[in-house]
Amino acid sequence: MAVCIAVIAKENYPLYIRSVPTENELKFHYTVHTSLDVVDEKISAMGKALVDQRELYLGLLYPTEDYKVYGYVTNSKVKFVMVVDSSNTALRDNEIRSMFRKLHNSYTDIMCNPFYNPGDRIQSRAFDTMVNSMMMQVC
Amino acid sequence: MSRQGGRGTESKKMYWYLPFISPSASLQLMNSELFTLTYGALVTQLCKDYENDDDVNKQLDKMGYNIGVRLIEDFLARSNVGRCHDFRETADVIAKIAFKMYLGITPSITNWSPGGDEFSLILENNPLVDFVELPDNHSTLIYSNLLCGVLRGALEMVQMAVDVKFVQDTLKGDSVTEIRMKFIRRIEDNLPAGEECCPFPFPWRLPMLSFQL
Numbered sequence: 001m002a003v004c005i006a007v008i009a010k011e012n013y014p015l016y017i018r019s020v021p022t023e024n025e026l027k028f029h030y031t032v033h034t035s036l037d038v039v040d041e042k043i044s045a046m047g048k049a050l051v052d053q054r055e056l057y058l059g060l061l062y063p064t065e066d067y068k069v070y071g072y073v074t075n076s077k078v079k080f081v082m083v084v085d086s087s088n089t090a091l092r093d094n095e096i097r098s099m100f101r102k103l104h105n106s107y108t109d110i111m112c113n114p115f116y117n118p119g120d121r122i123q124s125r126a127f128d129t130m131v132n133s134m135m136m137q138v139c
Numbered sequence: 140m141s142r143q144g145g146r147g148t149e150s151k152k153m154y155w156y157l158p159f160i161s162p163s164a165s166l167q168l169m170n171s172e173l174f175t176l177t178y179g180a181l182v183t184q185l186c187k188d189y190e191n192d193d194d195v196n197k198q199l200d201k202m203g204y205n206i207g208v209r210l211i212e213d214f215l216a217r218s219n220v221g222r223c224h225d226f227r228e229t230a231d232v233i234a235k236i237a238f239k240m241y242l243g244i245t246p247s248i249t250n251w252s253p254g255g256d257e258f259s260l261i262l263e264n265n266p267l268v269d270f271v272e273l274p275d276n277h278s279t280l281i282y283s284n285l286l287c288g289v290l291r292g293a294l295e296m297v298q299m300a301v302d303v304k305f306v307q308d309t310l311k312g313d314s315v316t317e318i319r320m321k322f323i324r325r326i327e328d329n330l331p332a333g334e335e336c337c338p339f340p341f342p343w344r345l346p347m348l349s350f351q352l
Contacts, residue, residue: 112172112270114179115277124272 001091002099003067004028004083005131007107007122010076012036016122019083020135032081035061035069039079042071056104057097072100078107099134106130171243175269182282192279199281203288204295211293214240226322227251229299230258233290233320242266246318256322265309265316273310281305283316290320298326 004019019028038061046055058071063086072080080103084091110116110124185195218236223229234246244266250259267283281287287303294301300323307313 109270112176112179113272114176114183115272115274123274126272 001084002082002134003085004032004081005103005134006032006081007103008032008036008079008081009119010078015078015120016127016131018128018131018135028083031064031067031069031083035071035081036079038062038069039071039073039081043073057100059093070096070100072104074104074107080104080107102130102134171266171269175266178267178285179271182280186277186280192277196279196281196284199284200288200291203285203290204292205288206285207289207292207294208296210241210289211296214293226256226258229294230260230320234260237293250319252321258320259306260318260320262316262318268310268316271310278311281308282310283308286318290318295326298328300324300326 004017006014006018007016009015014029014032017029017032019025039058042058042061056072056074058073061069061071061081063069066086068084068086070082070084072082074080080100082096082099082103084096106127107122110122110127111118113124116122116124182195182199185198186192189195189198214237218232218240220232220236223232230248234248238260239245244262244264246260246262248258249261251257265283267286271282273280273282283305287305290303291301302321302323304319305317306319307315307317309316
């Protein structure tokens with residue numbers, strides 16, 4: 001269960017960012033912004049190796065004391081960043097991978113919508129529903 | 140099942156009949172996504188050109204009409220259906236043969252009016268609208284209006300004037316897509332001068348779908 005999910009465009013501006021609980025939104029925006037540096041570092045590091053073997057899932061970007069940040073890059077340089085609560089230790093790597101795969105699938109569906117212009121903010125109801133299902137339920 | 144590698148296999152395939160000039164290749168599968176994306180590009184370009192949903196709807200209907208008047212010949216050549224004796228048979232042929240042949244779906248026929256001249260086609264899934272979400276500024280746009288034009292044009296070529304419109308649309312939040320078809324009248328042929336006295340059907344007329352009163 002994620003606490004914050006963000007979709008970042010190729011030019012490094014956010015296409016979609018949503019966090020739950022909403023009062024600390026600015027902090028999550030800042031966390032995602034700083035994680036972009038780590039993403040770029042990982043991409044360039046792997047780029048020196050064989051490019052076709054670069055995996056889409058980047059893994060844990062950096063842990064803070066409260067949160068862990070995971071990253072995923074598509075081949076079109078669109079980045080998905082997910083912030084997860086550190087106290088939730090039950091989340092395994094496989095689950096994070098499958099969440100990113102679902103995000104990627106939904107993102108592809110949005111791209112196929114003829115009314116969506118690539119580069120616009122994402123305003124799709126289907127995408128919102130899917131992200132809500134992945135966010136942590138805060139009572 | 141991972142979608143990253145298998146996106147093509149999971150999407151629906153359309154049955155694409157090749158013309159009769161190559162008898163060895165009778166059936167080919169085409170990925171429906173290119174078709175869906177092409178139709179989407181068409182609609183969005185029309186929206187940009189006209190900026191008014193009603194004009195776009197009219198244009199889609201006109202384009203559909205032009206497709207329909209040509210498509211009926213192809214349909215009759217491939218399907219070899221004979222003359223339909225009433226509107227119910229016409230409805231069956233449209234739903235079970237025509238839709239299956241061209242879109243790969245089989246709508247169900249419901250809601251017959253008491254006079255037998257109106258019915259509804261219920262489509263559970265519409266291949267034209269995969270992945271589409273209507274934005275709020277186009278709430279009156281009838282996205283699949285091309286289909287209405289196609290049906291109208293095709294039936295006009297077989298001497299039936301019909302009125303086709305969408306009653307429900309999944310893009311607008313309904314659970315199914317419903318197309319209402321109403322028979323208006325039979326179009327009488329304009330006989331060439333000098334032949335009005337002949338009571339028998341002319342031999343050079345191909346067998347057609349026509350409503351016999």
